[in-house]
Amino acid sequence: MSDLTAALAGNPNTGKSSLFNALTGGAQHVGNWPGKTVQLRRGVFRSEGIEVEVVDLPGTYSLAALSADERMAAGFLLDEAPDTVITVVDSANLERNLYLVVQIAEMGLRQVVALNMADVAERRGLVFDLTRLEEALGVGVVLTVARRKKGVDDLRRLVVSASGEPVPVAIDYGAGLEAAVRAIAESIEASPVVSAAVPARWAAVELLAGHESLVERLGSLEGGEAVLRIVEERRGVLEETLGEDIDLAVADRRYRWIHELVGSVVVETEKRPRDWSERIDRVVLHRFFGLPIFFFTMWVVFKLTTEVAAAYLNWVDVVVSGPLSRWTIALLGLVGLDGTWVEGLLVDGVLAGVGGVAVFIPVLVLLYFALGLLEDSGYMARAAFVMHRAMAAIGLPGNAFLPMLVGFGCTVPAVYATRTLHSSRDRILTGLLVPFMSCGARLPIYVLMASIFFPRSLGTVVFSMYLLGIAVAVVLGAILSRTVLRQPERVPLVMELPALRWPDRRTIHRFVRQRTLVFVKVAGTLILAASVVVWLLLAIPLGGDGGFGEVDIEDSAFAAGSRVIAPAFDPLGFGAWEQAGSLASGFVAKEIVVSTLSETYGLTTAAEAAEDQSVLEDLGEIGMGFLEATGDALRAIPSVTGIDLGDGGERPADLVLAVREGLEQSSNGHGPLAALAFMVFVLLYTPCVAAVGAIRSELGSRWMWTSILGQTVVAWVGAFAVFQGGRLLGFG
Amino acid sequence: MRGERRGHRHRRRRQRRPRGSFPLSAAFAQERVRLVGIRAGRRLVRRLADLGLTPGTEVTVWRASGPVVVVLHRCRIVLGRGAAHAVIVESSEEDT
Numbered sequence: 033m034s035d036l037t038a039a040l041a042g043n044p045n046t047g048k049s050s051l052f053n054a055l056t057g058g059a060q061h062v063g064n065w066p067g068k069t070v071q072l073r074r075g076v077f078r079s080e081g082i083e084v085e086v087v088d089l090p091g092t093y094s095l096a097a098l099s100a101d102e103r104m105a106a107g108f109l110l111d112e113a114p115d116t117v118i119t120v121v122d123s124a125n126l127e128r129n130l131y132l133v134v135q136i137a138e139m140g141l142r143q144v145v146a147l148n149m150a151d152v153a154e155r156r157g158l159v160f161d162l163t164r165l166e167e168a169l170g171v172g173v174v175l176t177v178a179r180r181k182k183g184v185d186d187l188r189r190l191v192v193s194a195s196g197e198p199v200p201v202a203i204d205y206g207a208g209l210e211a212a213v214r215a216i217a218e219s220i221e222a223s224p225v226v227s228a229a230v231p232a233r234w235a236a237v238e239l240l241a242g243h244e245s246l247v248e249r250l251g252s253l254e255g256g257e258a259v260l261r262i263v264e265e266r267r268g269v270l271e272e273t274l275g276e277d278i279d280l281a282v283a284d285r286r287y288r289w290i291h292e293l294v295g296s297v298v299v300e301t302e303k304r305p306r307d308w309s310e311r312i313d314r315v316v317l318h319r320f321f322g323l324p325i326f327f328f329t330m331w332v333v334f335k336l337t338t339e340v341a342a343a344y345l346n347w348v349d350v351v352v353s354g355p356l357s358r359w360t361i362a363l364l365g366l367v368g369l370d371g372t373w374v375e376g377l378l379v380d381g382v383l384a385g386v387g388g389v390a391v392f393i394p395v396l397v398l399l400y401f402a403l404g405l406l407e408d409s410g411y412m413a414r415a416a417f418v419m420h421r422a423m424a425a426i427g428l429p430g431n432a433f434l435p436m437l438v439g440f441g442c443t444v445p446a447v448y449a450t451r452t453l454h455s456s457r458d459r460i461l462t463g464l465l466v467p468f469m470s471c472g473a474r475l476p477i478y479v480l481m482a483s484i485f486f487p488r489s490l491g492t493v494v495f496s497m498y499l500l501g502i503a504v505a506v507v508l509g510a511i512l513s514r515t516v517l518r519q520p521e522r523v524p525l526v527m528e529l530p531a532l533r534w535p536d537r538r539t540i541h542r543f544v545r546q547r548t549l550v551f552v553k554v555a556g557t558l559i560l561a562a563s564v565v566v567w568l569l570l571a572i573p574l575g576g577d578g579g580f581g582e583v584d585i586e587d588s589a590f591a592a593g594s595r596v597i598a599p600a601f602d603p604l605g606f607g608a609w610e611q612a613g614s615l616a617s618g619f620v621a622k623e624i625v626v627s628t629l630s631e632t633y634g635l636t637t638a639a640e641a642a643e644d645q646s647v648l649e650d651l652g653e654i655g656m657g658f659l660e661a662t663g664d665a666l667r668a669i670p671s672v673t674g675i676d677l678g679d680g681g682e683r684p685a686d687l688v689l690a691v692r693e694g695l696e697q698s699s700n701g702h703g704p705l706a707a708l709a710f711m712v713f714v715l716l717y718t719p720c721v722a723a724v725g726a727i728r729s730e731l732g733s734r735w736m737w738t739s740i741l742g743q744t745v746v747a748w749v750g751a752f753a754v755f756q757g758g759r760l761l762g763f764g
Numbered sequence: 765m766r767g768e769r770r771g772h773r774h775r776r777r778r779q780r781r782p783r784g785s786f787p788l789s790a791a792f793a794q795e796r797v798r799l800v801g802i803r804a805g806r807r808l809v810r811r812l813a814d815l816g817l818t819p820g821t822e823v824t825v826w827r828a829s830g831p832v833v834v835v836l837h838r839c840r841i842v843l844g845r846g847a848a849h850a851v852i853v854e855s856s857e858e859d860t
Contacts, residue, residue, distance in 0.1 A: 093814035098807050127837045128816045242806070276819065279806070283813035284820065310826075313840075319829055417831060417842055524804075525831060525844030526811050 034076060034085035037112070038144075038191055041105055041136065042120030043129050044091035045410075045530035047148045050178035050539060051120050052088045055188065072108075079188035087114065093128075095135045096243045096279075099455055103245050109141060110230060110249070116142045116191050123147035123175070124156055126298060130290045131283075133169060138234040140200030143171040144190050150175040150183070161297040168293050170199050179536050200233060203289045208274055209281065212266040213237055219262045223255030239263045240270070241279040309410075309532040316414050326418045329411070330437050333402045337395055337441045343664035344394035347657045352387035355650035373580050377567060385563030388621060389556040392444055392722060393548060399438065399445040400547045404540035406434075410532045420525050426506055427513025429453065432462045436505070439469030440498070443719040444555070446471075447726035448547065461509065461517045463731050464739055467719050468505040470498050473622035477714050480626055484692050485707040493708075497715050504716060504746065555725025562620045562721040569593060585631055590616075594632075604713065604748065605699035605706030605755040615713065621720045626687075633690035702755070705763060709755035716747035789848035793828040797853035804850035812851070815841055822856055 040055075042048040056075025073088040092102040095109070109117065117136050121129040126147075136143050147153070147160065162173045172190040176183035205213060216236035221227050230246070238246050240263060247263075250256035270278055316325050357379050364370040364378070406412045412431050419430030432453055439446035446466045450459045475494070482493040569590040573583035585591060594613030601607040601615070610632035617628040692703060699706035718724060718740050728736040785800050799821045802809050816836055817823070823834040823841075832848040833840050843851065 094810075096810065097814055098810060125837055125839050128839060131814070131816065277809060279810060280802075280813060280818055284818045287816060287818060287821075307838075310840075317827065317833075420831065420844060524808060524846030524850070525842060526808065526815065526847050527842050528815060529833065529840040529842055 034083045036082060036084045036115045036192065038084050038086050038116040038118050039108060039112070039114040040086055040088045040118050040120065041109075041132065042091060042148075043093055043122065043132060043528075045413075045528065046091070046120045046122040046129065047178045048088070048091055048120045050536070051118075051146060051148060051176065051184075052086065053539075053542060054178045054181045054184045055118075056086055077188055079185075079192045082192040084116075084188075084191055086118070087112075092132065094132060095139075096238060096241065096246075098244070106245065109136070109139065114141070116144055116194070118144050118146060118187070118191060119171075120146050120148050120178075123150050123153040123160070124158065126294050127287075127290060130169075130294065131286060133171070134201060134203070134286055134290060135234075137169050137171060137201040138203065138231075138237065140198055140231045140234065142194060142198045143169070144187065144194070145169070145171050145173045146176045146178075146183070146187055147173060148176045148178050151177045151180070157301040159299045159301055161299070165293070165297045168201075168297070170201055179539065200231060202233065203286060205237065205282065205285045208270060209237075209240065209278075209285070212240055212270055215266060216240060216259065216262055219259045223253075223259065225254045226250060226256055226259055229253055237282060240267060241282040242267070307531075312532050313414070313529070316411070317417060322414075322418050326415055329406070329415075330434060333399075333406070333434065334437050334441055336398045336402050337438055337445050340665045341395040341398050341441075343661040345391050347661035348390045348394065349387060350657055351654050352383060352390060355654060356387075357383055358650065359647070373571060373582070376571060377564070381564040381567030382560070384567070385560035388559045388563055388722070389552060392442075392551065392555075395442055395445050396448065396548050396551055397544055399449065400544040401540065403434075403449060403451075404543045405535050407543075408533075408535040408539050410530045413527065413530055416527070417529070424525075426465075426509030427517075428462060428509065429458055432458060435462050435466050436469055439466040439471060441472055443467050443469070443471045443723040444551075444726045447723060447730055448551065450730060451547075457517055460731055460735055461512055463727055463735065464512065464742070465505040465509050467723055467739065467743060468501045468508070468716065470501045470715055471622070471719055473720070474714055477618075477622065477625050478711050480687075480691070481707045481711050484688050485695075485704040493711075497711055500712065500750075501715050504750070508746070550729055551726070553729075555722055555729055558725035558728070559620075559722050566590070566617065566620055591632070600748075601713075602698075603756065604709050604751040605702060606695060606710050606713075608694055608698040610694055611698060611710070615717070618714065619718055619721060621722070622714070625714065629691060630687050633687070633694065699755070702759060705755050705758040708758070709751040712754050713747045713751040716743060716750050718743050785852050785854045787849045788825075788832055788834070788843065788851040788853050789845060791825045791828055791832070791853060791855075793825055795825045795828075796822060796856050797825060798822045798856040799851060800854050801852040802850055803852060804847070808847060808850060812847075817841065817851070 040048060040052055042051075052073065052075060056077050075086050075088075077084055077086065087108070089105040089108055090102060092105045094102075095106040097103060097105075108114075119133050119136060121133060133143070133145055145165075147162075153160075160175070162175070165171075166173050172194055174183050174187045174190055176187055178184070204210065213233065213236045216239060217232040220230065220232040220235055229249070235246060235250075239250070239259070247260065250260055267278060274281055276284075315321060318325075360378055360383060361370050361375060364372075364375050369375060406415070412434075415434065416430035419433045421430075423430045423432055432450075435446045435449035435453075438449050443466060446469065447463050450462045450466070453459045453462060474497075478494045478497050479490070482490045486493045570585065570588050571580055571583065572589035573580060573587055574589050574592045575587045590613060591609060594609040594616060597616065598607050598609045598612035601612050606612070606615075610629065613632050614625045614628040618625040695706045695710070696703040724736055724740060727739050731739075788797065791797050799817060799819050801819055802812060802817075812818070817834075821836065823836045825832065826835050826840055827833040831845065832843045834843065835841075
């Protein structure tokens with residue numbers, strides 16, 4: 033238990049995250065606020081022997097804000113009553129930022145203000161009268177540059193040192209409002225329950241201005257009804273006499289008070305230099321160049337997470353299936369366990385799982401690097417601006433375009449890319465839609481099926497899968513954003529355009545490291561577990577004469593399980609256990625659907641020749657492989673080519689035959705239709721266990737299950753419609 | 765040169781706009797305007813107020829086509845066309 037708690041508040045784009053990191057160092061964890069679904073970052077720092085727990089509140093412009101994430105800030109301050117509120121302020125933009133500071137000061141909470149980005153203010157020639165600011169607001173003020181860790185020690189000391197009861201700031205709201213505020217405040221003080229729950233004067237002002245969540249809060253308190261009745265009376269009278277909205281009048285008085293204060297504490301010493309951020313914005317937000325620049329940027333990110341990452345992906349794959357597997361077998365040989373089921377479990381179960389986790393690491397490192405650059409430089413806000421109109425159709429902000437695009441490469445980084453969206457509702461909706469973007473691992477399945485059944489229109493069939501995925505996402509997005517994930521009220525786009533700035537190396541490094549570790553921890557365990565479970569299912573004999581670990585696939589528990597689920601696929605035209613089994617394995621990874629098909633049809637893939645290499649040669653191979661991968665990655669950077677369909681020709685003839693006969697049989701002679709339905713099912717059901725893990729770590733278990741069940745239903749219905757609909761219409 | 769051209773366009777379009785107050789979406793680039801009212805629901809009114817856009821506030825229009833961008837205290841704020849239609853302003857250049 034820490035000695036003190038401090039809440040970190042502030043407007044978006046004020047360097048709040050940097051300050052949180054600078055204050056707490058690396059020690060932080062993301063935890064749920066009890067009873068709420070929104071996650072809050074918590075960290076700890078020590079100063080002068082006192083331990084302080086810091087809670088990072090969502091960025092907000094005001095305590096009366098209406099978005100769910102922003103409302104949390106006010107709720108937290110009232111419910112948890114932190115010992116201190118640290119408010120981060122962009123010192124180059126005091127007028128707007130002090131709006132939040134003043135509201136917290138009106139609440140009478142002990143507050144320390146960090147005038148952050150003090151270096152920018154200094155370059156603009158701004159000089160602050162800190163003492164005067166401290167006196168006027170009744171707070172402690174420190175100049176900080178969070179990115180350079182400047183002023184952070186002073187800030188820590190100020191948090192632990194201040195003592196005495198803070199005095200709430202009282203703004204004069206003018207004769208008409210003041211009378212009402214005083215009457216409401218008196219009625220609050222008359223009720224012991226209400227006055228213990230909220231600061232009287234602040235609450236009076238906010239209630240008068242129609243602060244919804246505060247009204248709800250009072251409604252549930254004993255004595256709250258009486259207060260609300262007085263509020264309603266006063267509001268009725270004021271609305272007639274004031275001649276303007278009460279909330280606007282309150283905001284206006286606050287801003288005037290701030291304007292006067294800023295006038296007396298800020299001195300502009302020289303002409304500010306030319307704003308280069310504005311010059312760049314003239315280009316990136318240009319009426320004609322804006323969109324092409326945006327698409328080019330998105331394309332580069334897509335390439336990074338696909339082709340550039342692919343080089344390292346192969347390297348990881350080779351290292352795990354080559355040297356690492358050989359070493360494991362060699363070690364097992366030392367204790368006489370080689371060739372037993374233990375070898376199978378370790379190599380085909382555990383190591384394959386580790387490999388399944390490791391292949392995503394290069395992809396995610398590159399993705400987070402790109403996201404970090406876009407986010408920290410401020411370009412992401414421009415992306416939202418440029419794509420606003422197109423994305424509004426499916427009820428999403430413009431910057432949701434990026435995760436969607438990344439999804440065509442791989443669903444896993446795409447789900448993690450939803451982190452750049454600011455509201456949890458947008459993150460959830462995007463996270464649910466992203467899996468419908470057809471990822472790279474699904475492509476080989478389409479190509480196999482289409483090359484067997486539609487050799488002459490291979491490209492068209494494969495491309496139509498991509499289009500179908502987008503269409504399903506658009507329709508589902510439109511439905512979800514009008515039902516379960518409805519925005520309480522459609523709010524036209526209003527947002528701040530943060531100044532463009534040079535991305536900070538340390539911020540990006542920290543971002544890449546933290547986020548990749550989260551993946552390894554949360555999604556990694558799931559992938560590993562799934563890999564071991566599949567191996568076990570394949571190893572357990574049910575019938576036949578093989579022992580544990582040496583059973584033929586058709587006698588294994590895997591086949592038995594596949595036979596159980598197979599009837600569910602009968603109406604879709606692919607109800608044979610081999611097909612059901614390959615789809616079940618596709619839940620682990622789409623990469624293995626084709627290989628499972630070939631295994632279940634009893635077509636053994638050529639066993640890897642056991643090479644005899646020394647550890648030294650292995651190490652040399654790993655090192656050279658990495659250098660080659662880097663070379664390939666560098667060469668892939670300038671390549672801007674289309675999606676590679678691969679070669680449709682080079683397929684093992686026996687697999688083609690087995691797949692064709694299998695589908696013709698299972699569909700009673702409607703092979704092509706069944707193949708199409710199979711592709712649609714592959715497109716629409718859960719991409720892989722790694723994606724499931726990503727959804728769990730980003731959106732939580734509830735949405736993970738929603739996604740799994742929802743996608744399975746959508747896939748089944750889609751495939752059913754294709755197969756049965758096609759038969760009704762007389763195709764195939 | 766550039767200034768003259770812009771000034772010319774500025775004058776031509778001004779004649780087509782009624783005098784007095786008009787929606788922000790009808791403002792010109794580089795024009796200085798004062799907010800006089802917001803014809804919208806509470807949510808938008810509150811959001812604009814949180815960002816400092818209350819009646820009486822003066823802003824400079826940075827971009828007038830597509831989503832409108834205004835500059836307030838060195839900070840640029842984007843208003844989609846919908847929001848820009850709802851914000852009523854008057855030119856604060858004319859009365860000087």
